[in-house]
Amino acid sequence: MTLVNLKPSDEYEFKPGQGKVLLLACGALAREIVDLVERNRWEGFDLQCLPAKWHNTPDKIVPALREKIAQAKGRYQSIYVLYGDCGTGGEIDRLLAEQGIERIEGPHCYAFFSGNAEFEKHADEDVTAFFLTDYLARHFDKLIWEGLGLDRHPELLPLYFGNYTKIVFLAQTRNEDLAKKAMEAAKRLGLAYEYRYTGYGELETGLKARA
Structure with missing residues (x-):
């Protein structure tokens, strides 16, 4: 894998390398992708991540995916996109169908970390759940508390979270510090807390099939 150093925001800048497969991914998945690549010693990937904050x-x-695909086509045997729908209303899938490119299955990262079938099984009980992954637990203050302006306007808390009843922490790693951060986030939001260890789920199996 060819990439440059991880930034504090978990986004990567990209330099073309020797990989045969280009991974185009959400920056929120960068750390997990690198962990998997290093652990499995997969050498055939290059990675390029778009800013995680674009979920907002x-x-x-x-448009950014379209531009990156145009730049990369012809340099790689294949391109694999690591995004759920991510609020695009099906636009990612329409772009990829047009380009003949696959993406990881699932509406968002919560589903493919859990496994899409397992996520669907919990759908009814999780209808009022706010999900955290390792990434979101690690960057809760920056992305959620400050990102939604709750540090400046705490009166907005019921507006944003009034319809939620619990935080579900989908943990990719067994990390006590992140579990404590997720529990503290639930307290700050006035929500119940539930922990589920998922590991890397279908992110790992999807990469393994293309390694």
Whole structure:
């Protein structure tokens, strides 16, 4: 895998390398992808991540993917996109169908970390759940508390979270510090807390099939 150093925001800048498969991914998955690649010693991937904060402005995702695909085509045997729908209303899938490119299955990362079938099984009980992954637990203050302006306007808390009843922490690693951060996030939001260890789920199996 060819990439440059991880930034504090968990986004990667990209330099073309010797990989045969280009992974185009959400920056929120960067750390997990690198962990999997290093653990399995997969050498055939190059990785390029788009900013994780674009989940708040999903209209930016598809134009950026289109641009990166155009730049990369012809340099790789294949391109694999590691995004759920991510609020694009099906636009990612329409782009990829047009380009003949596959993506990981699932509506969002919560589903493919859990496994899509397992996620669907919990759908009814989780209808009022707010999900955290390792990434979101690690960056809760920056992405959620500050990102939604709750540090400046705590009165907005019921507006954003009034319809939620619990936080479900989908943990990719057995990390006590992250579990404590997720539990503290639940307290700050006034929500119940539930822990589920998922591991890397279908992110790992999807990469393994293309390694």
